[in-house]
Amino acid sequence: MKKVLLIDDEERMLELLALYLKPYHYDCRKALGPKEGLQYIEEERFDIVLLDIMMPDMDGWSVCREIRQHSDVPIIMVTAREQKVDIVKGLKLGADDYITKPFNEEELVARMNALLRRAKPGNHVEMDGLLWDRDRFELSYKNQYIKLTPKEFSLIGLLMQNPGRVYSRNQLIDLVWGMYSETEGRTVDSHVRNMREKIREVGFPIDDYFHTVWGVGYKWIRK
Amino acid sequence: MKKVLLIDDEERMLELLALYLKPYHYDCRKALGPKEGLQYIEEERFDIVLLDIMMPDMDGWSVCREIRQHSDVPIIMVTAREQKVDIVKGLKLGADDYITKPFNEEELVARMNALLRRAKPGNHVEMDGLLWDRDRFELSYKNQYIKLTPKEFSLIGLLMQNPGRVYSRNQLIDLVWGMYSETEGRTVDSHVRNMREKIREVGFPIDDYFHTVWGVGYKWIRK
DNA sequence: AAATTAATTTGAAATATTTTAAAAACTGCA
DNA sequence: TGCAGTTTTTAAAATATTTCAAATTAATTT
Numbered sequence: 340m341k342k343v344l345l346i347d348d349e350e351r352m353l354e355l356l357a358l359y360l361k362p363y364h365y366d367c368r369k370a371l372g373p374k375e376g377l378q379y380i381e382e383e384r385f386d387i388v389l390l391d392i393m394m395p396d397m398d399g400w401s402v403c404r405e406i407r408q409h410s411d412v413p414i415i416m417v418t419a420r421e422q423k424v425d426i427v428k429g430l431k432l433g434a435d436d437y438i439t440k441p442f443n444e445e446e447l448v449a450r451m452n453a454l455l456r457r458a459k460p461g462n463h464v465e466m467d468g469l470l471w472d473r474d475r476f477e478l479s480y481k482n483q484y485i486k487l488t489p490k491e492f493s494l495i496g497l498l499m500q501n502p503g504r505v506y507s508r509n510q511l512i513d514l515v516w517g518m519y520s521e522t523e524g525r526t527v528d529s530h531v532r533n534m535r536e537k538i539r540e541v542g543f544p545i546d547d548y549f550h551t552v553w554g555v556g557y558k559w560i561r562k
Numbered sequence: 563m564k565k566v567l568l569i570d571d572e573e574r575m576l577e578l579l580a581l582y583l584k585p586y587h588y589d590c591r592k593a594l595g596p597k598e599g600l601q602y603i604e605e606e607r608f609d610i611v612l613l614d615i616m617m618p619d620m621d622g623w624s625v626c627r628e629i630r631q632h633s634d635v636p637i638i639m640v641t642a643r644e645q646k647v648d649i650v651k652g653l654k655l656g657a658d659d660y661i662t663k664p665f666n667e668e669e670l671v672a673r674m675n676a677l678l679r680r681a682k683p684g685n686h687v688e689m690d691g692l693l694w695d696r697d698r699f700e701l702s703y704k705n706q707y708i709k710l711t712p713k714e715f716s717l718i719g720l721l722m723q724n725p726g727r728v729y730s731r732n733q734l735i736d737l738v739w740g741m742y743s744e745t746e747g748r749t750v751d752s753h754v755r756n757m758r759e760k761i762r763e764v765g766f767p768i769d770d771y772f773h774t775v776w777g778v779g780y781k782w783i784r785k
Numbered sequence: 786a787a788a789t790t791a792a793t794t795t796g797a798a799a800t801a802t803t804t805t806a807a808a809a810a811c812t813g814c815a
Numbered sequence: 816t817g818c819a820g821t822t823t824t825t826a827a828a829a830t831a832t833t834t835c836a837a838a839t840t841a842a843t844t845t
Contacts, residue, residue: 413680430672435680436659449653457636457658457680476728476778488832489777525792526834532793553842554791711821748803749823755804776831777802786845793840800833811822 340366341455342384346376346402347391356389359444373402380406382481384470386458387451391417392429400432407433413454464499467562469543471499480543490515491534498549498559507556531557563589564678565607569599569625570614579612582667596625603629609681610674614640615652623655630656636677687722690785692766694719703766713738714757721772721782730779754780
């Protein structure tokens with residue numbers, strides 16, 4: 340499901356946008372005002388951002404520039420009415436498109452899809468702020484990067500991608516190490532320990548998610 | 563220089579568009595009508611297409627659909643006036659943006675650039691003062707030129723254009739050396755070493771950007 | 786509660802990967 | 816052909832990861 344960040348300083352507009360997008364099964368996060376918006380950007384990964392450019396304490400262009408410091412995420416500016424100069428300014432600052440209020444639902448969704456179509460599809464899973472990204476070979480929590488070894492990285496990736504499923508040590512060895520590996524089951528434990536420790540350090544409640552199934556193996560549980 | 567294909571059935575409009583774009587150094591190809599346009603698409607590679615949707619013998623949407631059969635090239639539709647329904651239809655058929663006549667030069671160029679920015683091959687990238695320029699075959703930092711060999715140059719270009727993404731040695735060999743190369747993975751290391759050394763010499767903090775991902779490969783990180 | 790079984794922790798040895806450095810092979814061109 | 820710059824290969828030194836076994840801790844069974 341695509342994650343959308345809505346940034347506006349009017350509660351009502353946020354609700355309206357979310358309502359529009361609801362039937363299309365986007366996962367909407369509402370940010371009331373630029374500060375909150377930028378904070379979310381720092382903490383999470385989004386597929387697209389809808390940004391209102393008429394906000395009192397910080398104008399949309401500054402927000403646009405700020406976002407571009409951190410991320411390449413597609414940005415659609417939302418403007419009150421057509422103002423050619425502003426549009427050009429926004430596009431130059433790194434926005435990808437704009438749409439004017441009042442807009443119709445269909446056009447909004449069509450524009451979002453046109454942008455999402457161009458975005459490179461990534462291979463990732465996210466759980467309560469913990470992001471596993473195969474393309475980047477990175478695990479991160481709220482923009483803190485957790486340095487993992489290759490085995491640790493594959494291990495957690497497999498588990499996160501199959502929440503609820505138990506894997507025995509031998510299954511994990513087959514899947515992560517590769518079939519016909521001579522490695523012993525106990526070795527998995529060491530990697531699990533090291534991995535848990537590293538993730539605990541950045542403040543993610545790993546023990547709520549990564550469970551030991553006594554006598555069987557390990558599983559990742561979806562909260 | 564970016565290649566632009568203009569498709570319209572009015573000679574006058576083609577001239578006008580070309581005139582608008584002239585100061586921005588685009589390489590414009592004019593196609594009078596949809597047939598000619600589709601023929602060019604088959605014969606040449608373009609960076610972007612400007613497509614008028616009001617043409618008599620074949621409507622713009624059919625052209626749009628046809629183009630998408632052959633190519634992923636970014637398409638901007640040009641419409642006579644705002645017609646919401648039509649816009650949505652075009653976007654759904656694979657167009658990326660639209661602009662209404664009469665339009666202003668600045669907005670047209672801004673929209674083209676926004677699309678070209680997302681399109682894959684960039685001719686230059688800049689990161690914290692380090693400039694990679696394909697047209698000049700030059701890498702420079704604060705006006706100091708760093709002399710690179712062709713392999714080194716492609717290598718850093720690929721990485722800088724895809725910040726965050728890890729590339730394995732084999733992927734790099736496929737992408738830089740070309741598929742089916744017999745070259746060994748370790749060879750990449752040598753080029754990496756030499757390149758790092760040359761860039762370090764001019765004072766750019768290359769080690770903050772160009773990272774080794776242990777057990778996997780290399781990546782460029784955006785700071 | 787004691788006995789049993791399994792998981793975790795620990796640290797050191799074994800392996801694997803990357804870096805460094807230098808030599809060998811190759812390429813385009815005068 | 817021979818040169819100068821480039822690319823590739825190779826081997827060693829430096830780093831980082833993985834493994835494994837012993838000691839400890841925790842959970843389960845009797």
